[in-house]
Amino acid sequence: xxxxxxxxxxxxxxxxxxxxxxxxxxxxxxxxxxxxxxxxxxxxxxxxxxxxxxxxxxxxxxxxxxxxxxxxxxxxxxxxxxxxxxxxxxxxxxxxxxxxxxxxxxxxxxxxxxxxxxxxxxxxxxxxxxxxxxxxxxxxxxxxxxxxxxxxxxxxxxxxxxxxxxxxxxxxxxxxxxxxxxxxxxxxxxxxxxxxxx
Amino acid sequence: xxxxxxxxxxxxxxxxxxxxxxxxxxxxxxxxxxxxxxxxxxxxxxxxxxxxxxxxxxxxxxxxxxxxxxxxxxxxxxxxxxxxxxxxxxxxxxxxxxxxxxxxxxxxxxxxxxxxxxxxxxxxxxxxxxxxxxxxxxxxxxxxxxxxxxxxxxxxxxxxxxxxxxxxxxxxxxxxxxxxxxxxxxxxxxxxxxxxxx
DNA sequence: CTAAGTTTCCTAAAACCGTTAGGCAAACGA
DNA sequence: TCGTTTGCCTAACGGTTTTAGGAAACTTAG
Numbered sequence: 001x002x003x004x005x006x007x008x009x010x011x012x013x014x015x016x017x018x019x020x021x022x023x024x025x026x027x028x029x030x031x032x033x034x035x036x037x038x039x040x041x042x043x044x045x046x047x048x049x050x051x052x053x054x055x056x057x058x059x060x061x062x063x064x065x066x067x068x069x070x071x072x073x074x075x076x077x078x079x080x081x082x083x084x085x086x087x088x089x090x091x092x093x094x095x096x097x098x099x100x101x102x103x104x105x106x107x108x109x110x111x112x113x114x115x116x117x118x119x120x121x122x123x124x125x126x127x128x129x130x131x132x133x134x135x136x137x138x139x140x141x142x143x144x145x146x147x148x149x150x151x152x153x154x155x156x157x158x159x160x161x162x163x164x165x166x167x168x169x170x171x172x173x174x175x176x177x178x179x180x181x182x183x184x185x186x187x188x189x190x191x192x193x194x195x196x197x198x
Numbered sequence: 199x200x201x202x203x204x205x206x207x208x209x210x211x212x213x214x215x216x217x218x219x220x221x222x223x224x225x226x227x228x229x230x231x232x233x234x235x236x237x238x239x240x241x242x243x244x245x246x247x248x249x250x251x252x253x254x255x256x257x258x259x260x261x262x263x264x265x266x267x268x269x270x271x272x273x274x275x276x277x278x279x280x281x282x283x284x285x286x287x288x289x290x291x292x293x294x295x296x297x298x299x300x301x302x303x304x305x306x307x308x309x310x311x312x313x314x315x316x317x318x319x320x321x322x323x324x325x326x327x328x329x330x331x332x333x334x335x336x337x338x339x340x341x342x343x344x345x346x347x348x349x350x351x352x353x354x355x356x357x358x359x360x361x362x363x364x365x366x367x368x369x370x371x372x373x374x375x376x377x378x379x380x381x382x383x384x385x386x387x388x389x390x391x392x393x394x395x396x
Numbered sequence: 397c398t399a400a401g402t403t404t405c406c407t408a409a410a411a412c413c414g415t416t417a418g419g420c421a422a423a424c425g426a
Numbered sequence: 427t428c429g430t431t432t433g434c435c436t437a438a439c440g441g442t443t444t445t446a447g448g449a450a451a452c453t454t455a456g
Contacts, residue, residue: 160358
């Protein structure tokens with residue numbers, strides 16, 4: 001089949017799950033993760049929608065792949081940020097890596113919060129995230145179960161703060177969000193030092 | 199028009215924006231807020247889809263109404279919970295009201311986190327939420343801008359914790375989430391007392 | 397180098413959702 | 427009782443998801 005003016009010669013587009021996932025992540029950052037659609041992705045590759053179904057099981061599969069990709073990417077960034085740091089320095093690096101990623105890639109950040117089924121989650125980079133959080137706490141000398149409590153607290157705080165900040169919840173008050181962020185990190189550091197085992 | 203066996207006599211279904219909103223909230227709790235659809239709602243009222251468009255502007259309007267309803271209901275609950283309490287007692291009541299609502303009404307809780315446009319948000323019960331958070335902090339005697347920092351921290355922590363807990367993130371470790379929750383509340387109380395103005 | 401086999405993308409079609417336009421019947425007010 | 431308004435309907439269109447089957451492009455074995 002040969003279309004003269006459209007120049008479509010039935011050439012292959014070179015689709016792969018990986019390219020589709022990456023393009024989906026970019027799309028998520030541009031239009032929001034919940035607007036990522038198989039149709040939009042096909043449009044971006046100038047390909048018919050049905051063609052994607054040779055590379056993706058379905059729409060949910062696409063979303064899951066983007067989520068796993070984002071988790072991996074974020075874990076890499078965090079690992080890079082905390083390398084060679086300890087104590088409060090590591091805590092701040094960890095937290096900032098998290099927040100910066102969300103600001104830079106809001107769609108991917110949302111994707112990383114997608115609810116995964118237990119098996120998928122267990123095989124994802126999500127486990128690296130909790131491992132790294134635990135690693136941060138090595139500098140604070142917490143015994144179990146306090147360490148687990150602290151892991152959950154840090155996860156909740158960072159995710160909650162970033163989530164509310166992204167949603168614009170902090171834009172109505174004059175106080176700069178950056179200041180609050182520093183205040184929160186200082187507070188967490190003090191709290192964890194105070195909780196340290198004797 | 200009269201259908202004999204279906205017993206449809208073209209009677210009126212008694213639709214109103216309020217009834218639709220409430221039913222939408224119930225639907226959200228059952229199937230998830232992102233699965234709340236004009237079609238599903240019409241099915242629930244045994245009415246054709248187009249009929250809802252006399253009462254709702256569109257699908258987004260429905261979601262926004264559910265969000266406003268949930269914000270209002272949650273604010274009422276929180277107000278009720280903290281009434282007559284102060285200090286750590288008030289903090290715990292506030293936090294528990296929040297968490298309990300999310301556990302009881304996950305769909306509505308998600309709805310309450312819908313991003314609203316600034317005018318809508320300003321006219322919503324969202325402002326009551328921050329006012330009540332500030333009220334909790336009266337027991338801790340914080341000066342500005344620390345009070346604003348603390349409001350943001352509490353909002354982040356509660357939302358983050360509830361959000362991660364709902365997503366199942368705490369189910370992989372043996373430590374009971376309830377214990378972590380108590381630990382976090384104790385920590386926040388200690389932190390706020392420590393931050394109190396001299 | 398060519399024929400067979402595989403992969404990649406296509407067309408076609410069905411199902412569901414969102415939305416608008418226009419109609420008829422029911423409720424209501426005079 | 428008779429307009430008028432309101433509430434729900436049918437009809438229709440466009441978009442998304444998904445499956446089935448076909449045809450062209452690539453790959454590989456003889």
